[in-house]
Amino acid sequence: MFRRLAILLTTLMLAMVMIVPAASGWIAAECSFNGWNSFSGNTASAYTGATNTGCDAVWARVHYKEDAIWKWSTPCYTYTYDFCTKFQPGADDADLGKHRALSDSGGLSPWYTSY
């Protein structure tokens, strides 16, 4: 009985972990950053922001649909602020964001994906 209950609880916990959307976060050398993408109205958005002081620059680009064609936007990027938000007005949908950061020591991360 106890074993079955334990299995059931474990299964439930795993199911909860799988369905709860977590924030996307990554580390590039000493730079921690996170990112998300969203679609609302006619604006597709992708955000990348530093979550500590170890980042030099961040990039974000969004995969959006316009006129029935899926496109990648050019990236926003900034050395001026610790975040950038790529707003893409005129979009019909969006599904992915891409996120990248440059650490203080020059470590350039790959492009990570938010879903």
Place this chain on the structure above:
Amino acid sequence: MKSLIVGVVLAVAVASCGGSATNSHSASLSSLLDRVGDQMPASQLSALRDLELTYDEYERAFHLAVQCMSDQGLEVRGPNSENNGRYLTYSFSSTDSEADSQCFEEHLSYVHRVWVESQIPTGAEADRVREEYADCVHSVGLDPPTDGDLAILERFVGESLRDPTWGNNAALDACIRQYSNAIFSNDPWHLSSGKPWSATRKPRSASESRQPGKDVCPISANFLTDLAQLHTLTVRHELTTQGGRFRCFDDSQSCSPP
């Protein structure tokens, strides 16, 4: 957040595009060329070597990049001129989100950065734009922070978009088109119905007028030198990342492997 190199780059960029005279050009030019060497692609070097970036040069770089992408078989759209010619951009269709990277690095990386950084308002102008932007956001029913700079306001707007209560709000979209994309984005598409803040802005100097084909962003030689240093640093660390220094935390499903 800001390393010394980037700090210097930005400081010089702001100074150079604020109407101040360029200086030390000739003295640093040979040094710049020595440093850049084969690192800066020839087409970009030709646009920047005279230490002035004109709108024509900026536009030409975009045309070259887009043509390059098209030649590689990418379905690319652009360059598009938006915000009264303030920015140019492109988009492309591909299963590979980095399919444009080779052409971007070849034709646009330096030129684009120089131009975009020069467009961010500073000082009293930034304060005025922030006030207008906050008024716009407030007029649609949001309660933006009353203090802080443009960045804080921008972050607030971004978070508001994720709020389902406000996420589907055409008025908020209009504020974004009019202000956010005019200030922060290098890709202000579809702004025909929006009025970019620059339209009402008085240029600080003749060289700062926003007429396509006549815009000039003076660039100091130091700025280019620092850009070259940054580029070298970036390339070096790109190579070091191949050993798997980057990792993902708290959401492995959303992370791509290095």
